[in-house]
Amino acid sequence: MSQTPNLFQRDANDQTVSERLAAEALIIDVDGFEGPLDVLLTLSRTQKVDLLKISILTLAQQYLAFVERAKQLRIELAADYLVMAAWLAFLKSRLLLPPDPTEEGPTGEELAAQLAFQLERLQAMRDAAAQLMARDQLGRDFFARGLPETVERVKHVKYTANLLDLMQSYSRIRTRDEFRPFVMDRENVYTMEQALERMRDLIGFAGDWTDLSSYLPQGWDTHPARRRAATAATFAASLELAKSGKVEIRQSETFAPIELRRKDSTHER
Amino acid sequence: MSDDFDDLIDPDDAEARAAHDPMAQDSLFDAPTMAEQERMVEAILFATAEPVTLKELSDRLPHGCDAAEAIVHLRKRYEGRGVHLIKVGDAYAFRTAADLAYLMQKETVEVRKLSRAAIETLAIIAYHQPVTRAEIEEIRGVSVSRGTIDLLIEIEWVRLGRRRMTPGRPVTFVVTQTFLDHFGLESARDLPGIKELRAAGLLDNRIGQVPGPTSDPEDQDEAEGQTEMFED
């Protein structure tokens, strides 16, 4: 980089009065700086040369003077300012001492070049930011439509159904009974409890052998399902009554009518 | 094409701007040209949030401008364009040309299946038309919500028929031509009858005769033809 020729032109202690003053001026509004790079950039302006030609060594000295001054004035500097000072002190020594061939890592010149690049880049970004903000801006220099028309969002819901849907649906209504969900149909169930109750009432009057079927309740003897339910319940109930010794049951042969009568020994119900 | 718009993109250059605007320097003495006044009115009307009166225009234009004349020119320029310069009361504004109003709508179409309740109601109306709401409810065995019939009317598959000449004169519902078109039917009579539904296995055998359409003499003629469909 172009600053190399300048590197050894100045002595470390050769600080001009103006530089010292500049450093002091910086101290006054140290809070106004955005970090060490910002300070370095400001200091670099005192060199009054193109950033490309800046002397990094001089800059390092200026910066170290700035930090020194801050310490004398007992101004607290943020950590990163001090880190930068340490780094610049290291850089300065690298730049001043003849290169040690055994040493690893970048040379002092390379480090100086990197710092110069960073300063140049930061300055470039600041210039770019200024250019950007100086552009014509929407709402200040040029304007959007002041009376925009709202774009109406029209949502059309298109309903569909086909003939099959229609027919199936109609069929479903017309055949609703078949589509009923499965439930125990209590309507056609005659329980043994019901039969027992009925027979207890009736058995007192039947002194003679009576067909079981005559005990079926009214309305349960025609519909096949109801008849089956009532018959089963009545039969179960008669067995129950026989068990408790209240009736006698007989059947003359297989599939012959089942008959029952009150057991004479039992009078109370 | 962006190159033509340097004036917008050019940075901060006050000089460039002054060059572009020949009036900037001497507008104190000479009014801008009419073409320039037209540009100005155009920009003001474009950017202002409400219609602008002639007075407001005059106040905002440089001294010596004739807003009314500029409006006349500008109005002519926008004749037949996508936006028109219109007069609103005693103010002016740009508005979309009326014939392009439909472009201001963003239409989205969502295809939705009819709900079961809706299609059942529709089926009953199709098979039993003209049919009152009470009849629909009787056939479906559940009440029919207002919204269901409204929807069917809204999508134009169902319309109001004649009022039934019974106490309360209830309205009846019938299906529309749109309905027939959608379902590819020539008439509601072409709807497959119970027999065909049964043959197609869509209907269970054990179901008896479908109660025919109401025997209201008024509606009889309309309903005629459907009755036979339901005969076994």
Added chain:
Amino acid sequence: MSDDFDDLIDPDDAEARAAHDPMAQDSLFDAPTMAEQERMVEAILFATAEPVTLKELSDRLPHGCDAAEAIVHLRKRYEGRGVHLIKVGDAYAFRTAADLAYLMQKETVEVRKLSRAAIETLAIIAYHQPVTRAEIEEIRGVSVSRGTIDLLIEIEWVRLGRRRMTPGRPVTFVVTQTFLDHFGLESARDLPGIKELRAAGLLDNRIGQVPGPTSDPEDQDEAEGQTEMFED
């Protein structure tokens, strides 16, 4: 392009549309004339304050229209007028000519005053995008406060870009279309001086050995340890 013209023609208003849109009947076969397309694009762009993308335009125009070509014609038509048709990213908008800014005091909205840090950060994001926070900090030499980037995101000038495929997968930041619109830029490539900066290598990402900001908590400790060394 609208993929299905049927979507646009709703049976509801097909008739109404046909009445005022001479194209409606035969647009399935013929696209509107270019003059007509130009009118349509003009109407759509005039009606919106936000830039409209080519795709949005195409979606709103009838089937068979060529929005891009209509834009070219329209742009030419508005050359030198009080309003211009500008390109913002892949979108288009009408904006008043910048040379007429002096007429627009009434419309001027107070542009939010950004801090120096925010402006610098914005410029870095615009010129270096996509850029990570660490990179912004390296360029500025200080840590970027969370609030700065948050503010830029809030005013919609900056948004998150893709994550960088490096260890830690850091998020990147890019500028938005709103940013381009605000500064009258067609694209980020049109940023002032960007070519020169690139040519000078100032937009390259060099990994520097210069001490940077200490945003990492681990680094923070080290830095604090060093502070003591320098204390009197």
